[in-house]
Amino acid sequence: MTAPKYTRREQEVLEVIYRNAPCTAADIQRKVGVSYSAARALLSRLVKKGVISQHYSGPRYVYEPSQEPAIAGRNALKTVVATFFKGNHAVALGALLALSNETADDAELARLEAMVQAARDSRADADD
Numbered sequence: 001m002t003a004p005k006y007t008r009r010e011q012e013v014l015e016v017i018y019r020n021a022p023c024t025a026a027d028i029q030r031k032v033g034v035s036y037s038a039a040r041a042l043l044s045r046l047v048k049k050g051v052i053s054q055h056y057s058g059p060r061y062v063y064e065p066s067q068e069p070a071i072a073g074r075n076a077l078k079t080v081v082a083t084f085f086k087g088n089h090a091v092a093l094g095a096l097l098a099l100s101n102e103t104a105d106d107a108e109l110a111r112l113e114a115m116v117q118a119a120r121d122s123r124a125d126a127d128d
Helices: 008-020 025-033 036-048 069-084 089-100 106-127
Strands: 052-057 060-065
Touching (some): 008 025, 008 036, 025 036, 025 060, 069 089
Antiparallel strands (some): 052 060
């Protein structure tokens, strides 16, 4: 199954919803800077794509992500790695490490090392 494609505005709306859910069309209008009717149209398209859900709450619809943030993040990261790093996970990880160079403490680096070791162990188990 291929990941859905989003317009720039749809991506903006998704980011707002993941950061601020639940959201109304008025919230999207304010945060994205579009008209109310444009916000409703964008939300409707995202509901049809299945990436957000809507439910009625009081006098209005509210919108929330359909996927857990971790799952959506993993899917987005797959797209970023494929698009910007030509599928090369090592180069993508190097870029992430470069971004965290100033902020990664020893505990975070130890967690990363443990994940790399777990990946090695998993691969070795699969080879057996």
